[in-house]
């Protein structure tokens with residue numbers, strides 16, 4: 001094989017085009033002109049709307065699917081020239097559609113990750129066992145090690161699959177939506193774990209996700225795949241500043257809120273309200289008002305409808321001559337919904 005590691009990133013692609021050969025039809029091109037690099041220590045999140053080709057790209061980079069054009073190199077060697085065992089020593093892959101079922105315990109599934117390193121008998125040595133235990137611990141799956149896979153939840157099985165990839169001890173990890181089955185705290189934990197692993201162990205980790213907020217907060221670099229099969233890469237904050245994130249996910253339903261770094265639904269009405277208050281009560285009142293269709297304005301414009309939060313637990317509403325007081329956010333929202341005319345754009 002003759003690997004040439006000098007001046008080569010652990011994984012790089014040159015003029016890569018990914019997609020599908022469809023019998024009797026022209027090739028289905030998903031993305032093209034991809035000149036990509038994964039560098040050690042970087043945690044990269046791949047983002048893009050449904051169906052743009054995130055899974056296709058990950059499978060192709062992993063050597064599980066042939067490119068339509070171009071080439072992929074792992075530490076200077078063409079993926080297409082590597083056999084399965086050589087690839088498995090360099091790249092581990094976690095796919096969402098491959099959660100294991102059957103009569104194994106968690107430990108045995110993670111132990112399969114050692115396959116590229118064990119002899120033909122598959123016997124586990126002390127170093128293999130140490131690595132398996134480390135991998136289980138790294139993703140918080142030690143309590144699942146002795147449980148039957150068939151009895152685990154989807155989220156628990158997903159943790160086992162990530163531990164298996166870690167046990168494989170590769171310097172490149174490719175994960176397709178590994179947070180899909182996890183609740184929010186577990187998603188945050190997993191993203192942090194993977195980011196820390198990338199940094200500490202100098203791994204290249206590429207992960208596809210729909211969790212834009214979490215990706216913006218934890219990735220060192222984003223790969224943004226657009227509907228036109230174009231891929232833009234950069235630091236999350238830079239891509240946000242350049243408007244690339246807003247463009248990639250542009251839709252009739254949502255607007256990119258550059259200040260909050262998140263998308264928000266279009267307001268359904270144009271009624272304006274001024275809001276005064278402090279702390280968390282202010283933040284959550286603003287969100288509730290936006291959700292029910294108000295445009296919340298700060299100082300400057302003074303609409304007829306005004307809300308002042310007193311002491312984080314009393315909401316004072318004034319509208320023309322009317323004065324109302326509410327002692328919870330729920331009752332304020334209910335009051336406004338009942339009070340307001342149904343049609344957009346009308347005043348109270």
Ligand SMILES: Nc1ncnc2c1ncn2[C@@H]1O[C@H](COP(=O)(O)OP(=O)(O)OP(=O)(O)O)[C@@H](O)[C@H]1O
Nearest residue numbers: 020022028030048049050051052053054055056057
């Ligand atoms: N086996 C296949 N043959 C032909 N086209 C396919 C095949 N698998 C997927 N596609 C198409 O390739 C495109 C990219 O699919 P892919 O699953 O990579 O998207 P994705 O970005 O991962 O989507 P999602 O966010 O919904 O998971 C889609 O248009 C899909 O319909």
